[in-house]
Amino acid sequence: MRRGLTLPLILLLAWELASRLGLADPRILPPASQVLLRGWAAFWNDDLLGNLLASLTRDLAGFSLGTLAGLCFGTLLGLSRLGDRLLGPSFHGLKQIAIFAWIPLISMWFGIGELAKIVFIAIAAFVPVVLNTEEGMRGASRQLIEVGRVLTFNRRQRLTRIFLPSALPAILTGIQLALMASWLATIGTEYFMTVGPGIGGLIIEGRERFEMDQVMLGILILGVVGFALNAVAGHLGRVLTRYETA
């Protein structure tokens, strides 16, 4: 962790120096210190926290929706041969479409308000969860499935005692990917759909007013939040699959 911080700190220093020494136009690349000051001011005056909260709430709603649906759909594809034959090809075809291509359609179907944004984020989270859940379920050990038969497990017991725990590591990978995808999608919706409260909105606003310190502030926050989400997901994954290495 400490070594991992070296490069960002050097970059931060280089950034600061580049602006201060006039190597870069400070209107285009404001010095790091000015961005931090801007953050401090925004925190007290411009409801920075409110914007961050709006983005996170949106992200969480879409992520939860997409992950839940993805778990169910991935389980169906992984365990039901009929389900896979019927729905698999359509899903694998549709997932090839770049996520942002959905925006016009979603705007038509769900309007341009909060609901449309959440649906969009949900789709972004849905895909990796489905893929990983399906793969995890398929990878369940034939030998353990046979033990389940010997122990006269019913359908529910097979699912909760064998398939879900077998698929857990893969599911967690899917959820971690979904977290990153949905954060990306959150900012996407704030860029490309209507402007509302949120970090994406903050960045757009900064660009329109040509206040690059606000733009940089937004970008920094995106990075830090993304990093934190990833770290939380990784830690959660390690805790839940502790039996593998304990």
Next chain:
Amino acid sequence: MAATLDIKGVEKTFSIDGRAVPALAGVDLKVEPGEFLTVLGASGCGKSTLLRLIAGLDTSYEGSISLDGQRIRGPSLDRGIVFQEPRLFPWLTAARNVALALENAPLAREAKRRAVDEHLALVGLSSFGNAYPHQLSGGMAQRVAIARGLVNRPEILLLDEPFGALDALTRAHLQDELQRIQQDEQITTVLVTHDVEEAVYLGDRVIVMAPRPGRVAHVFDIDLPRPRRRTDDRLVQQRARILETLEEISGESARPLATQPVGPLEARPALA
């Protein structure tokens, strides 16, 4: 608790690439309550297939297999099974792995907990209930599997080369343990193995199977008191005789198919 296992005229055919390949032909066997039967044969003689049929894991065959007169139609908690691999659930502790076998048992929670404790103690792992499978040695993991096979107090215990993957010392140790448990519980037991010494040391009766198609070639009664000593002269003699029989069988099956004796009666003189 112990039951009589009755196998009558069992024929099993596998279909490989559309061709019918006979795996078992005319197998007749009766295992008495409390008997320890060992089934011996080279790989491919159908001994594991036979065990899977008894376990109810495969129900497409001719003939009949019944336990105490009840036709076997699928897996049941009346029949405990131990595989060559421990097949423990890696995300559950040893105790939870054993408890898994009691999911569908008609017991109260407290009775289940007690049964798990008792059976962990039976295999000498009382203090390892909270260990995860990857923390156990191969021998310990297989003991947990044996506890799981026994925890329902089944009428018959089926073991499919349970010690095949263990080192010689651990194997000998677990054989003794299994012998003790089988004596204490007086449970009807069928153990499949390719190890002559193991078959003779553990079995009241040794069934020698021949391949292509799998059939009972010889039956040896091992009429020796327990506990047995591995170095017992009579044991050593029996072992030599069975080894000879096995060699004859593998000599036969190595010959071209056309010259092999075909009559089922010729093939199993011990039962004729």
